Amino acid sequence: MPGETEPDGVADAKDDARTGASDASDSTDTATLSPSDRVIPTWTEPLARAGSAPIGGPLGVHAVIGRHWFWTPLRVALLIAVIGLTIGWFGKAACVQQYYNEDAKQLELDWRSNRPFTAMCYSDIIPLYSAEQLDKGGFPYKTSWYDDAGKPTQHERWMEYPVLTGLFQWVNAKLTDGWLKIADSGWLPTGLAVTVFFDISAFWLALAWLVTIWAVTRTARRRPWDAVLIAASPLVLVHAFTNFDTLATACAATALLAWARQRPLLAGVLLGIGGAAKLYPLFLLGALLVLCLRAGKMRAFTTTAVAAVVTWAAVNLPIALLYPRGWWEFFHRNSLRGADPDSLYNVVAQFTGWQGFDGPLPFGQTPAVLNTVTAVLFLACCAGVAFVALHAPTRPRVAQLAFLVVAAFLLTNKVWSPQYSLWLVPLAVLALPRWRLLLAWMTIDALVWAPRMMFYLGDDKKGLPIDWFLSFVVLRDLAVVALCVLIIYEIYHPARDLLRHNGDDDPAGGVLDGAPDKVVLGGRRREKVAIPEPV
Incomplete structure (x- = not known):
């Protein structure tokens, strides 16, 4: 009562x-x-x-x-994730519906009446099947084509994704061809090739997210129920199948688990694989570097870093040697990109009329100043994170620093594609397991999708003006900044850190867990964490 x-x-x-x-x-x-x-x-x-x-x-x-003989926190989280991923698939399914074109006398993808935006079902996976020439059967990085053929903006193109993500798409395209051949004999249901390609890709991406949940549950140790936040995240409902990012989250999460289990070599291999799919898992090496420097565990870090670099090179080198221009396309395309609509640079430009660091550029010209500014800002943020790691009275946890580094990249980068927010979800749960706070942030971030789709629809088609979209972008960025501020506060006030309430030092720390400090700025000694009384 x-x-x-x-x-x-x-x-x-x-x-x-x-x-x-x-x-x-x-x-x-x-x-x-x-x-x-x-x-x-x-x-x-x-x-x-x-x-x-x-x-x-x-x-x-x-x-x-x-x-219980069956239900464990992990299995409950996986069940919730399967339900959430199913909802996410249905959310994208409207964009793989097909119709019979009477004029062309064939089945076609039903994107009439701006369906991807009005139904908010857009997924990069669907247009990439033809845009990356996967439907033509060519090998990525070897095959090239021309965009805007016959126009002044005509330019040669290759697969624009990192090697593992490009090969992932190619393998799924081959599986699609095999599926359709078997389906022609009546053994399997059939449909448009792009629909089959999307479904096959979605299956593997969903499996990768389940692996992410498994790894976080094992890493969290005393707090396995926190994985429910990953399973039921609103961001998963919206973005699990927007692009191919769950491949990288699985690699990053399993790498953290390997590090937590004091297997630095395996952690490095997994980070290298993740970096060959999306670049961000390699950023975790920065967090490990400063923490290992503080604890005098540089041998473990060196093992992980060398393994990551060697693994990344082993995956990339064959493609780079055989098809150097195709391999370079990922880096080339990213250098050419301007400030995307969801970047802070575009927000400032739209609200103030600012022309950007480089001003108006002709087609194909690199925004050199913008690229330099984003790199410098990110490095400055990393230097700040390193200072916090070496200056705080108590050594931060691995997940705390990993979240700060990845969040710094997203906030300072010229591109924040909506699915990139998935990178933060497992790191946030390990770094700051405060359920209401994380759910509020993930809800805000997921809701950015609605004004984004309505903005892309256009004012002439009863869409929303860009101000609505940009306002939600600012809210999302402020929410992420707030999480970073709270994490830094808990680093300097470890008694407020929920992960330390169990008497642990760093559940994901591996060789760092409980290790004494060797290098501390200001000569501070390791502070004993005072656990507050239960309320």
Whole structure:
């Protein structure tokens, strides 16, 4: 009842849930933790406590935990993820509908009446099937073509994605060809090739997101239920199948798990693979560098860094040697890009009338000043993160610094494609597992999609003006900045860090977990974390 004090049993149980106290086991591995070592979200998270009401309310004091023959936090999270990914697939399915074109006498993709924007189902995967010439059967990076043929802007093109992502698309195109051949014999359902290509790609991308959840659950150790935030993230509902980014999140998350299990070589291999799919997993090396420098664990970092570079080179080198121009296209295209609509540079330009750092540029000219500014700003942010890592009284956790580095890249970069926000989701859950706060940020970020689609629709087709879209972009950026500020606050006030309430130092730290400091700016000593009393 309101106003009543909690029974002693509940208070003791909450204390155990917060501190991870256990007489049965001192192990910190998820597989060997005793039930009382787990953090119970319905006791510690107001959002989870309120959400448990329809199924009987918070966990009881005398409930038996961890004994169910099947349902574990990981399996519950995976089930929720499957439901969320299914919803996400249906959200994109409107864009792979087909119709019979009476004039052409053939089935075609039904993008009439601006369906991708009015139905908000747009996915890069669908147009890339033909735009990257995957439907022609050519090998990526070897095959080239001309865009805008016959126009003044005609230019030669190759596959514009990093090697593993390009090969991923090519393999799925080949699987599509095989599927259609079998379907012609009546053994499989059939449809347009692009529809089959999208579905095959979506299957692998969904599997990669499930791997991401598995890795985060294992890395979080005492807080496996935090993975529910990844499974039920609004960003997954909108962007799991917008592009191919879940491949990189799976590599980054499994690399963090390998590092947490003190397997730096494997961590480096996974980061190298992730970097060959999307560049951002390699940014995690920066976080590991400064933390290992502070703890005097440079041998482990060197192993990881060398493994990452060698793996990345092993994947890229064959393509770079055989098809150097095609391999270089990813870097070439990114250097040519101007400030995308969702970048802070475009926000400032649209609201102020500013012409940009380079001013109006003719087609095909590189925005050299913009490229330099974005690089300098990112490096300056990285230097700031390094200062925090070496100056804070208590060494930050790996996930905290990883989130700060990736967020700094997105905020300072000239491109923030909507699906890039998926990069932050697993890092945010490991760095700042505050459910209401993270859900609020992910909801804001996901909602950017609606005004984006309405802006792309155009005013002449009853779309929204650009101001609505840019306003949501600013809200998203402010939300990410707020998360960064809170993470830095918790770095300097470790007693506020929920991950340290269990008596742990850094669950994802691997060789860093519990290690003494060797290099600290200002000569500060490692601060003992004071765990607050349960409320």
